[in-house]
Amino acid sequence: MARESKGMTIMRRIDELAFHTETPGMLTRTYLTDAHQHAAALLADWMRAASMSVRRDAAGNVIGRYEGCTPDAPALLTGSHFDTVRNAGKYDGNLGIVLPIACIAEWNEQGRRFPFAIEVIGFAEEEGVRFKATLLGSRAIAGTFDPAVLDKCDEQGQTMQDVMAAAGFDFRQLGAAAFKGENVLAFIEVHIEQGPVLLNENRPVGIVTAISGASRFLVTVHGLAGHAGTVPMALRRDAAMAAAEIGLYIEKRCSGTSELVGTVGLLEVPNGAANTVPGKAIFTIDIRAESDDVRRAAVADVLDAMQKIAQRRNVTLDINQTHEAKSVRCAPWLQEQLADAIAGCGLPVRYLPSGAGHDAMAIATLTDIAMLFVRCGNNGISHHPDETITAEDAETAATVLSRFIENFAPRR
Amino acid sequence: MARESKGMTIMRRIDELAFHTETPGMLTRTYLTDAHQHAAALLADWMRAASMSVRRDAAGNVIGRYEGCTPDAPALLTGSHFDTVRNAGKYDGNLGIVLPIACIAEWNEQGRRFPFAIEVIGFAEEEGVRFKATLLGSRAIAGTFDPAVLDKCDEQGQTMQDVMAAAGFDFRQLGAAAFKGENVLAFIEVHIEQGPVLLNENRPVGIVTAISGASRFLVTVHGLAGHAGTVPMALRRDAAMAAAEIGLYIEKRCSGTSELVGTVGLLEVPNGAANTVPGKAIFTIDIRAESDDVRRAAVADVLDAMQKIAQRRNVTLDINQTHEAKSVRCAPWLQEQLADAIAGCGLPVRYLPSGAGHDAMAIATLTDIAMLFVRCGNNGISHHPDETITAEDAETAATVLSRFIENFAPRR
Numbered sequence: 001m002a003r004e005s006k007g008m009t010i011m012r013r014i015d016e017l018a019f020h021t022e023t024p025g026m027l028t029r030t031y032l033t034d035a036h037q038h039a040a041a042l043l044a045d046w047m048r049a050a051s052m053s054v055r056r057d058a059a060g061n062v063i064g065r066y067e068g069c070t071p072d073a074p075a076l077l078t079g080s081h082f083d084t085v086r087n088a089g090k091y092d093g094n095l096g097i098v099l100p101i102a103c104i105a106e107w108n109e110q111g112r113r114f115p116f117a118i119e120v121i122g123f124a125e126e127e128g129v130r131f132k133a134t135l136l137g138s139r140a141i142a143g144t145f146d147p148a149v150l151d152k153c154d155e156q157g158q159t160m161q162d163v164m165a166a167a168g169f170d171f172r173q174l175g176a177a178a179f180k181g182e183n184v185l186a187f188i189e190v191h192i193e194q195g196p197v198l199l200n201e202n203r204p205v206g207i208v209t210a211i212s213g214a215s216r217f218l219v220t221v222h223g224l225a226g227h228a229g230t231v232p233m234a235l236r237r238d239a240a241m242a243a244a245e246i247g248l249y250i251e252k253r254c255s256g257t258s259e260l261v262g263t264v265g266l267l268e269v270p271n272g273a274a275n276t277v278p279g280k281a282i283f284t285i286d287i288r289a290e291s292d293d294v295r296r297a298a299v300a301d302v303l304d305a306m307q308k309i310a311q312r313r314n315v316t317l318d319i320n321q322t323h324e325a326k327s328v329r330c331a332p333w334l335q336e337q338l339a340d341a342i343a344g345c346g347l348p349v350r351y352l353p354s355g356a357g358h359d360a361m362a363i364a365t366l367t368d369i370a371m372l373f374v375r376c377g378n379n380g381i382s383h384h385p386d387e388t389i390t391a392e393d394a395e396t397a398a399t400v401l402s403r404f405i406e407n408f409a410p411r412r
Numbered sequence: 413m414a415r416e417s418k419g420m421t422i423m424r425r426i427d428e429l430a431f432h433t434e435t436p437g438m439l440t441r442t443y444l445t446d447a448h449q450h451a452a453a454l455l456a457d458w459m460r461a462a463s464m465s466v467r468r469d470a471a472g473n474v475i476g477r478y479e480g481c482t483p484d485a486p487a488l489l490t491g492s493h494f495d496t497v498r499n500a501g502k503y504d505g506n507l508g509i510v511l512p513i514a515c516i517a518e519w520n521e522q523g524r525r526f527p528f529a530i531e532v533i534g535f536a537e538e539e540g541v542r543f544k545a546t547l548l549g550s551r552a553i554a555g556t557f558d559p560a561v562l563d564k565c566d567e568q569g570q571t572m573q574d575v576m577a578a579a580g581f582d583f584r585q586l587g588a589a590a591f592k593g594e595n596v597l598a599f600i601e602v603h604i605e606q607g608p609v610l611l612n613e614n615r616p617v618g619i620v621t622a623i624s625g626a627s628r629f630l631v632t633v634h635g636l637a638g639h640a641g642t643v644p645m646a647l648r649r650d651a652a653m654a655a656a657e658i659g660l661y662i663e664k665r666c667s668g669t670s671e672l673v674g675t676v677g678l679l680e681v682p683n684g685a686a687n688t689v690p691g692k693a694i695f696t697i698d699i700r701a702e703s704d705d706v707r708r709a710a711v712a713d714v715l716d717a718m719q720k721i722a723q724r725r726n727v728t729l730d731i732n733q734t735h736e737a738k739s740v741r742c743a744p745w746l747q748e749q750l751a752d753a754i755a756g757c758g759l760p761v762r763y764l765p766s767g768a769g770h771d772a773m774a775i776a777t778l779t780d781i782a783m784l785f786v787r788c789g790n791n792g793i794s795h796h797p798d799e800t801i802t803a804e805d806a807e808t809a810a811t812v813l814s815r816f817i818e819n820f821a822p823r824r
Contacts, residue, residue, distance in 0.1 A: 193642065194639050194642045195638070195639060195641075195642030195643050195644070195647075196638075196643060196644075196647050197642075197644060197647070200647060212641060214641065216686055218686075224791060225793075225796075226607070226608075226791075226792065226793070227606050227607060227767065227768055227794060227795070228673065228675035228677050228698045228700070228767070229607075229624060229626065229673065229698075229700050229766070229767025229768045229769075230605065230606045230607030230609075230766070230767040230768050230792065230794070231607050231608060231673070231767075231792065232607070232608075232609060232670065232673065233663065233666055233667040233668075233672075233673055233674070234667065235607075235608050235609070235612060238663070238675075240659065240676055240677075240679050241659055241660060241663050241676070243656075244655075244656035244657075244659045244660050244676075244679075245656075245660060247652065247653055247656045248653060248656050248657060248660065251645065251650070251653050254645055255645040255646065256645075258644065260645075261640065261641065261643070261644065261645055262645070263640035263650075263686075263687075263688075263689055264652055264653070264656075264690075265640050265652075265681075265684055265685050265686045265687060265688045265689065265690060266681060266684035266685055266686055267652050267656075267679065267680075267681045267684055267690070267693070268679075268680065268681070268684065269677075269678060269679045269680070272677055272678035272679055272680065272696075273677050273678055273696075274628055274630075274675075274677045274678055274696035274698050274734070274735075275675075275677060275698055276675075276677045277675055277677065278676075278677060278679070281679070284684075284685075284686035286640045286641075286686050286687055288640070288641050322686070354641070354642070355639065355640070355641025355642040355643075356639055356641040356642050357641075379636060379638075380638065380639075380642065380643065380647075381637070381638070382639055382642070383639065384637075
């Protein structure tokens with residue numbers, strides 16, 4: 001029997017993992033549910049099959065170690081998360097665990113070891129669905145886990161620490177889950193792009209330059225409700241049209257700069273009715289960019305334009321900032337080695353920022369990070385059952401990661 | 413004791429009527445509820461006190477007749493509705509019944525009669541709240557009552573005909589409620605403006621030129637949902653921004669023409685979230701104008717612009733027309749006599765269209781109509797407890813109506 005290609009193994013195992021869901025018929029696998037624990041056990045099996053030693057830390061992370069030529073060598077880290085959003089796609093996160101396991105399995109068959117160890121981490125929690133707190137797994141490993149979140153409750157009213165205890169994890173050991181910087185060489189995360197850029201440019205993989213910083217606002221517009229038939233246009237204080245004008249300003253301001261995006265994702269006219277001039281509108285603003293300066297300049301312009309629009313339209317605004325995160329840069333020396341690996345596979349090198357957050361963000365406080373994006377199908381749709389990649393791209397990405405690791409030169 | 417002014421009587425009786433509500437603490441008086449029947453009885457009392465003969469027709473309308481110099485003379489009709497919306501203002505409709513009763517009471521005290529009878533009609537239903545069918549009272553009198561609505565149910569599941577029977581009204585007599593054209597000279601309705609035009613121009617009353625025609629649409633925009641961080645601006649198919657651009661086009665297209673208004677009253681992004689590019693948006697369009705040509709031209713431009721915007725943004729539109737009504741013109745000969753009455757009171761003459769529908773719309777198929785608008789306070793707010801007028805304006809409007817009727821010359 002011919003050996004299964006790495007691409008095929010990866011696709012098959014991704015399908016296998018997707019059987020473990022809280023909700024039959026759709027993939028939902030949140031932190032420390034039965035489905036989540038089953039997925040963890042499956043990942044551990046595959047790690048062991050590749051001769052990795054497997055441990056689980058107090059956060060529930062699954063960590064497989066493939067020793068180097070000498071024991072206790074410092075480790076190159078890789079991995080991603082195995083929790084999911086509700087009604088998720090199956091590649092988000094999971095690909096970044098299953099893929100390096102397949103690479104290691106091949107080296108293991110070849111009896112090949114490196115001057116460094118490789119640790120593959122299945123991060124137990126990234127999405128923040130169950131406890132409204134994100135990056136739990138990677139923060140535990142980076143030593144930045146916030147103990148305050150242990151008191152957060154899920155929808156059933158169970159605290160995170162009770163849920164952890166019931167699953168056999170002792171939150172008092174969370175500190176010991178933190179890696180020591182001196183044992184770590186770097187972190188590289190393989191992840192689906194979750195967007196259409198590589199698809200549209202016909203590139204199987206891309207090098208992430210940075211995880212974009214983000215600013216978010218929740219805005220309420222207060223205008224004056226009125227009868228749609230009896231209030232002349234010139235006398236209106238239409239809250240919805242003020243929101244519309246602001247939205248289009250954001251869209252225009254954030255267009256034309258390739259690394260900048262701005263979105264009005266939530267837009268509501270409470271109690272809206274066909275025959276009423278809206279007196280109130282609520283919307284969100286989400287602005288992201290690779291460069292914090294570019295983002296801050298856009299935010300400043302948007303806030304300024306909002307005030308001018310509000311003044312001209314005689315409406316008032318309540319503006320609440322709900323989120324602010326700086327950009328996290330991928331290390332140039334790792335990007336270079338990744339570019340060499342991609343070029344060495346005969347592929348074009350495409351750099352792009354990641355607009356979405358990833359475990360690598362949290363790991364960046366522990367060690368230098370890199371990310372390899374893999375092309376999505378279906379217009380780049382993600383967090384949705386239609387999320388997809390091809391087996392060919394999985395194979396290509398695995399080949400690129402293998403080449404990167406085989407040629408990996410730790411920073412001096 | 414000094415005689416109470418007509419303005420004071422009107423304000424006091426409006427307050428009196430407002431006690432009759434289905435909901436303590438707020439005014440809601442829908443068709444044939446106990447509150448509605450009590451209000452009808454009160455109106456009948458006030459009519460009788462002014463020496464009017466009172467009858468109720470099969471639709472529940474309260475009709476008071478003040479005979480002319482000779483019995484059975486053809487009648488000048490006036491009146492408005494005494495049902496209300498939920499959490500209503502107390503002047504909408506009610507003013508147009510209470511006000512002419514006060515005028516007639518004065519003539520009755522003076523022993524004054526005219527060569528024509530005057531009939532004051534309290535229309536039992538205009539707003540359409542209970543059975544989702546509007547203008548029931550005026551349509552019965554115009555002979556255009558649609559028998560199909562008798563089978564409509566209220567929220568308790570009672571059919572209109574059962575509710576009518578329980579209140580002592582026989583739907584089989586609805587045909588007999590229709591007035592004969594030869595017995596009628598004209599109809600004039602006094603009504604609050606329900607808008608801010610007279611208030612902003614400091615005019616106590618205005619002459620309605622026409623009840624605007626209206627076109628309404630419900631539009632669904634289908635774009636493509638995506639991650640707010642990962643889909644570059646140029647690759648987006650944002651349904652909300654398409655709706656925003658269409659909304660602003662409507663606003664701009666309908667501005668600058670004094671008789672034209674265009675409104676996006678409902679605007680929704682289903683399941684909108686800060687970090688998601690909206691894949692779907694739903695909104696309404698309401699376009700009204702005094703001139704049907706002006707309205708149709710605006711609607712055509714809006715539909716055209718929508719297609720262009722949709723094409724450019726690569727989104728698709730489902731456009732459903734939900735309403736289409738032609739403009740109803742107020743008779744020029746009645747407008748002239750109303751202008752004479754206003755000028756005769758030393759007041760400036762202001763013409764304006766009515767963007768809202770009124771009982772006069774239905775009566776227009778029976779006889780020529782006129783409408784006198786009375787200035788609202790509070791920015792012209794209506795259908796709301798803050799709806800208000802001043803006693804002084806009530807007095808002024810009563811004086812104008814009295815002068816109009818005293819000098820009324822039937823069309824030859």
